[in-house]
Amino acid sequence: MSRFALLNIRPSFEGYQQLINLYEKNKGYHLGTLELSIHKWFSANLSSALGGILDKLKEELITVKFSQMPSKTEEIMMKNGFLYYYSYPKLKDYYHTTIPYLKLKPTDSRTFFNYIDKDLLNREELPDLSKAAKEKMVDSIYEVFSNAQIHSDTKNIYTCGQVFPRKHVIEFTITDTGMGFKERIRRSFGKRIRATDAIRWAFEDKNTTKQKISGGLGLAMLREFVILNKGKIQVVSDNGFYNFDSKGETVKEFYGSFPGTVVNVQFRTDDPNSYSLKRETDNDLY
Amino acid sequence: MESYRVDVYNIVGGEYCIEADVGQKVFEIIEKALTENRKVIISFRNVTRITTAFLNTAVGQLLRDFEEDEIKSKVSYEDITDVDRMKIRRVNQTAKLYYENPERMKNTIEDILGE
Numbered sequence: 001m002s003r004f005a006l007l008n009i010r011p012s013f014e015g016y017q018q019l020i021n022l023y024e025k026n027k028g029y030h031l032g033t034l035e036l037s038i039h040k041w042f043s044a045n046l047s048s049a050l051g052g053i054l055d056k057l058k059e060e061l062i063t064v065k066f067s068q069m070p071s072k073t074e075e076i077m078m079k080n081g082f083l084y085y086y087s088y089p090k091l092k093d094y095y096h097t098t099i100p101y102l103k104l105k106p107t108d109s110r111t112f113f114n115y116i117d118k119d120l121l122n123r124e125e126l127p128d129l130s131k132a133a134k135e136k137m138v139d140s141i142y143e144v145f146s147n148a149q150i151h152s153d154t155k156n157i158y159t160c161g162q163v164f165p166r167k168h169v170i171e172f173t174i175t176d177t178g179m180g181f182k183e184r185i186r187r188s189f190g191k192r193i194r195a196t197d198a199i200r201w202a203f204e205d206k207n208t209t210k211q212k213i214s215g216g217l218g219l220a221m222l223r224e225f226v227i228l229n230k231g232k233i234q235v236v237s238d239n240g241f242y243n244f245d246s247k248g249e250t251v252k253e254f255y256g257s258f259p260g261t262v263v264n265v266q267f268r269t270d271d272p273n274s275y276s277l278k279r280e281t282d283n284d285l286y
Numbered sequence: 287m288e289s290y291r292v293d294v295y296n297i298v299g300g301e302y303c304i305e306a307d308v309g310q311k312v313f314e315i316i317e318k319a320l321t322e323n324r325k326v327i328i329s330f331r332n333v334t335r336i337t338t339a340f341l342n343t344a345v346g347q348l349l350r351d352f353e354e355d356e357i358k359s360k361v362s363y364e365d366i367t368d369v370d371r372m373k374i375r376r377v378n379q380t381a382k383l384y385y386e387n388p389e390r391m392k393n394t395i396e397d398i399l400g401e
Contacts, residue, residue: 113302113335135369139337142304146339150306191395201398206380207391213306214346214384217338217376275369282362285375286354286382 001033002026003067008040011171011264013243015046016236017254023053024256031061038069047082047101048160048173049236049262055103055156056177056259077101080160096123099161099172106149106157106176116141120161120172132275136225137170137267143218144174144263151209152178152261168270169231177260180237184209195240196251203242222265228273232266287360290319291327294344301334309343316345320352320360331365338373345374346381354382 004022009015026034034057042050054064066086069077077083078091080098099119104111121138129137148157154176161172181198185191188209193201201207203223208216223244226233232245238257243250245266294303297312312328319326328345330336348357363374383390 109302109304110300113304132369138335139369142335142337143339146304146306146337150339185395189392189395191392191399193395193399197398201395204394204398206383207394208384209391210342212388213342214377214381215339215342217342217373217380221338221376282358285363285371286358286378 001035002029003035003037005037005039006042009038009042009046011043011046011173011234011266013241013252013254015043016049016234016241016258016262019046019049019053020236020239020254020256020258023056023259026057026062027060027259029057029060029062033063033065035065035067037067038073040070042069042073042077043171044073044076044080044082044098044162045160045171045173045264047077047080048158048175049258049264051082051085051101051103051158051160052156052175052177052260052262053258055158076162080162082160097163097165099163099170101158101160103156103158106152106154109145109149112145112157112159115159120170123163129269130272130274133229133271133273136275137229140222140225140265141172141174143222144265147218148174148176148178148261148263151184152176152180154178154260163269165269168268170267170269171264172267173262173264175260175262180240180258180261181235182238182240194253195238195257196242196253199235199237199240199242200249200251203244226265226267228275229271230268234262234264236262236264287323287325289327290322290324291329292316292319294328294330295332298333301332303330303333303336303340303344305337306339306343309340309345312344313347316348316361317351320348320356325360325362327362327364329364330370333365336370336373338377341373341377342381346377349378349381350385 079093080101082101158175182195205220206216235242236258239254241252
């Protein structure tokens with residue numbers, strides 16, 4: 001039996017480091033039982049990253065059991081459906097602050113589209129967000145999703161979100177357990193670079209690892225929107241951590257590696273920007 | 287010159303134009319029509335969401351296979367929002383740079399290593 005405790009997990013370098021420790025300490029524990037406890041706090045949107053890690057461990061036939069967690073955390077993770085995957089019942093979310101945990105095959109786009117429309121775009125709790133900002137937010141999420149579909153060669157994609165009405169913030173997380181940014185660059189260009197450099201490279205406009213087809217706009221556009229919306233982006237990929245917010249860009253390296261990629265985006269829901277664009281004719285499109 | 291109308295909703299089979307491989311289906315039809323020397327009207331009627339990943343394959347690839355002037359004179363868009371027009375413009379500008387020099391990507395990695 002292996003025991004592991006997660007303490008106060010928030011979307012921060014320290015929070016992700018603990019999730020990586022969970023993976024690194026238990027991988028290879030073939031056919032063992034992992035007893036996982038959560039203490040103090042667990043940010044519900046990070047159910048996405050936790051789901052990815054636990055599934056990677058389950059590939060090694062490790063049995064995962066939750067031994068202890070704060071009642072508030074348990075309640076939220078029952079409401080968002082995460083614990084349903086671990087034989088807990090579902091709880092109804094009367095306050096509509098959870099955006100459900102979803103585990104889906106990369107090819108199952110339709111389920112994802114319906115989920116985003118129903119559980120994010122059409123929420124009644126976003127009255128201060130302009131229609132244009134909502135559209136931009138959803139566009140950004142689709143771009144991150146399609147990146148995971150195209151590049152990671154993952155078995156599953158894990159998504160989850162949480163609404164913080166008093167802080168006027170939505171956190172939304174997309175995780176894959178396929179190859180990270182660094183490995184994609186190595187396979188496409190034969191270059192070995194640090195994970196942090198690989199993430200920074202991917203955020204530059206027009207940079208893509210795709211072969212024979214142009215691209216590289218999705219993450220650049222996500223960052224542009226986050227600047228205007230005054231939100232935040234975090235990426236965890238292999239041992240690289242990237243954070244971008246109104247204070248600028250920071251990168252750090254973890255001890256150990258995340259088995260895939262986490263993209264966590266924080267959107268401000270009190271964004272009244274209309275994001276108006278000038279009308280372009282067909283000739284202006286080149 | 288006769289026109290051929292590409293009804294994206296019909297080809298994709300729905301209102302979401304998200305995935306690159308679905309864009310490939312649209313590209314193949316546009317390419318065929320241009321090769322047959324038709325003008326092409328790309329209609330996004332009833333489409334609600336378009337990603338750049340979809341557009342890179344659906345229209346960005348045209349700049350690899352046809353001259354820009356030929357595309358400008360033969361391809362037009364209908365029923366598309368200003369936001370999605372902006373995406374098409376960025377996709378086209380990216381595609382132009384990429385197909386002019388596909389090796390550019392390798393150089394950008396050298397650049398980030400050299401910083």
